Amino acid sequence: MIPWVQLDSAKTPDGQQELRLKRRGAEFSIMLGTNELMNSRLSGSEEALAKLSCQRIANHRQPKILIGGLGMGFTLRAALAELSADASVVVAELIPAVVAWARGPMAEVFAGCLDDPRVSIREVDVGQLMRSQASSYDAILLDVDNGPEGIVHKANDALYSVAGLNAARAALKPGGMLAVWSQGPDAGFTRRLGQAGFAVEEVKTRANGKRGARHVIWIATNGQRTAAGR
Template sequence: MIPWVQLDSAKTPDGARELRLKQRGAEFSIMLGTNDLMNSRLSGSEQALAKLSCDRIAGHSRPKILIGGLGMGFTLRAALTELGPDAGVAVAELVPAVVAWARGPMAELFDGCLDDPRVSVREADVGHIIRSDKAAWDAVLLDVDNGPEGIVHKGNDALYSAAGLTAARTALKPGGVLAVWSQGPDNGFTRRLKQAGFAVEEVKTRANGKRGARHVIWIATNPR
């Protein structure tokens, strides 16, 4: 079996933990401690996050999309496939090394999507962007943790709080969508979304097509 090789590492935003980029043949993994945050073989639910969101805003003119978390680019690439030439996609990534990995060791995986003229990458906290905008986005896609809890960055807890969800709804245009990826269900989060005034769908999907772990995507629509 081909062994894993660590290519690089980077501190989490609080400086307390370490993200590690590893490679085994053509396979990549980004790990936090012993937790496999993402793996290049398992992209189905990240792609579903983009497709489900884009389907809900298909009738919007010149849509603007905000993606929280660059990861391995699966959500970004899927969104670009679904969106037309008049769309704009901003990606917020809090860890600069992840952007460097996307342009360096994982460049083939990204297949040039970062150079798409529709794309801008901001090395910033997605929460700050959400809180600074009002009725600016047709869709906000969050794939920054393993669920509605700050794992990589404890400050992300605010994204999933009642105040954070109210801010997200304020940042969305009428009919806009907040989509959140999770490795599993969370009934409390579903309740908070509804209490924030969203119309909520909870979609179960697989990590890899029809196989792999069952993940959850919340599609929360801002009423018109």
């Protein structure tokens, strides 16, 4: 058995916890204490987040997408594969070390997607972007922390509050959609999406194709897109 080797570490934004990047052969893992947040061999549900979202805005011209959380780039790469050449993708990543890992030791996992001309990386809180950009995005994809029940950064909880969901809805264009990844179901979050005015669909998916842990993706639609906007 090839042993795990720690490549680097970084403090969470509150300074209270530590993320660790580890490698075993060609496999990478990002750990928070004893919890594995991401593994390069398990990408199914993150890819589903992008595919489900991009398919629903396929008729939008020059679509603009906001992805909250870079992770190991699975959502970003899947989105780029689905989107047209005239699309633009903004990725908000709060922890600078995660971006550095993507360009450094995990460059092979990212396969050059950060250099795609459609992509811009912002080392900022995705909530800050949403609050500052009204009616800007065709889709917002949130893969932040472990979903509504976060463990990395307590302030992430604000993204999943009614106020945070109202900010997301305000940042969407009419007919735009919010997609949220979670490690598991959360009836309270489904209810909050409705309270924020979204039409909600809940999709269950697997961490790795037909195998692995069961994850949840919420597809929340912001009203109807007008014919003139198609």
